Amino acid sequence: MRAGGESGSTIQSVDRALTVLRLLARHGELGVTEIAAKLKVHKSTAFRLVTTLELHDLVEQHSERGKYRLGVGVLQLAGATTAKLDLVQRAKPVSQRLAEVVGETVNITVLSGHEALYVDQVAGSAALQLHNWVGQRIPLHATSNGKVLLASLSEVRFDELTSGTLKRFTDKTITDRAELRAQVDEVRQRGYAVAIDELEIGLTAIAAPISSADGTVVGSISASGPGFRITPDHVPDVAARVVAAGREVSRRLGWHGH
Structure with missing residues (x-):
């Protein structure tokens, strides 16, 4: 396994950090001296690498032996990816039916940062x-999907994600936090969100939540x-269909609520 060098489009420090993760995956536990030897770098360099990875919970140090092993952050990343794939797979037939019924574009989104x-x-x-939006990100405050996701959060988390200036996209975009909070409260009560001309003029979107087996909102489904x-x-008619679709996807994920 190569330690990697900085050439072309690669970044040496990133390459080395990823190599550390692969080494720990292969060997289970390694000390700084062992990691340095396998990477063919100075011990201080190896220490900086594992310390950085430790800050992100990607590695953890065994308190007794002083060796490093993979941390819970790796599981969280893998779990998040698995959850997204599972959501897409289980939502697909529902999204297809909804798109057929309403004749509009149906999207599935999840909270990311x-x-x-x-x-x-x-x-x-x-x-x-025809534009494919998969893999792209949209603002929370100016979209129906975003407002559904905001409605699922605690007050503290809501404040974190809406702090700072809320970007204006059109003259209909909500840029006042108090007004946004009031609208998100309304979304929570009625079970769906509507955004008309808020992200772009001429676009209307309606979104509803998707819940996992434990009732936690894990995503949203929208028609736009x-x-x-x-x-x-x-x-109202589109909203009823979107809400029903959100509940159907939730049931496919193991949710048994109403």
Whole structure:
């Protein structure tokens, strides 16, 4: 296994850190001296690498032997990836049916840092937009998916994710935290969120939560399209279908609520 060097598009320190993780995965536990020898670097360099990884819970030190092993952060990363894949797989048939019924684009998102991350998309028959949003991030405060995710959070977490300036995308974007909090409270009560012209003029989106087996909101499902098709009169009907789809995906994930 190579320690890696800085050439082309690689970064030596990152390459070495990842090599440390692979070494620990292979050997179980290693001391700093052993890691340094295997990487062919000075002991101080190896110490800085494991210390940095330890700060991110990717490695942990055995208190008795002083050796390092993989930390819980690795499990959390793997678990998050598995959960997202499971969500996409279980939501797919539901998303496809919803897209067929409403004729609009259906998206699945999850909370990722301070934004919502698109993890799946299905285009409806009326959708002309061919852009694939999977893998892209959207702001929480200016989208229906984002507001659904915000509605699932504690007050402390809400404050963390909405601190600072809320970016304005259109004249309909909510940039006042108190107003956003009030709208998120309303989302929590009625079970779905609506965003009309908030991210871009002419776009209407309606989202509902997706819950895991323990009732924790793990994502959102939305239907979005142009405002001339999803008119204010049409919103309640689309919302009911989106909410039903969110509950169906939740049941597929083991949720037994109402």
